[in-house]
Amino acid sequence: MARINRAADELLTDLEEEDSTTRARPVRTERDTSHKVVVDHPSFVIDVLPVLAHEVLTLAVVSIGEIVDDDPPYGLEFTVNVAEPGASRTWCRAEIVPDAGSSTVSLVTESDGSVDVERLRDLLVREINALGVER
Numbered sequence: 001m002a003r004i005n006r007a008a009d010e011l012l013t014d015l016e017e018e019d020s021t022t023r024a025r026p027v028r029t030e031r032d033t034s035h036k037v038v039v040d041h042p043s044f045v046i047d048v049l050p051v052l053a054h055e056v057l058t059l060a061v062v063s064i065g066e067i068v069d070d071d072p073p074y075g076l077e078f079t080v081n082v083a084e085p086g087a088s089r090t091w092c093r094a095e096i097v098p099d100a101g102s103s104t105v106s107l108v109t110e111s112d113g114s115v116d117v118e119r120l121r122d123l124l125v126r127e128i129n130a131l132g133v134e135r
Contacts, residue, residue, distance in 0.1 A: 040117045041106040053103035060127035
């Protein structure tokens, strides 16, 4: 077993050295500072398990925006317009985590600063409450 472990260590070392010599160097570019990522962790709690919480969140999002990527039951990416009518849509991600019989939802947004993550959270909570979800 000791010989196998030494051989594995040697192979891994060789692979790391090879990877570091062949890895392309990243090209540095100016960052676009007009957009920023905002994380609201945890944002709110839905008093149901993640599978149902994902369905409820999906229904709420459909009423205020468009689903971009669906990763049930733990993630949902969507765009929403919470600024003035006609403004550009904002990308968002809701991450759903099980939490003792309920689900904690964290929001991640990327915007140009015109969207407040708290405003987005309040909009989603209002839509979820309007659905009247019960266990």
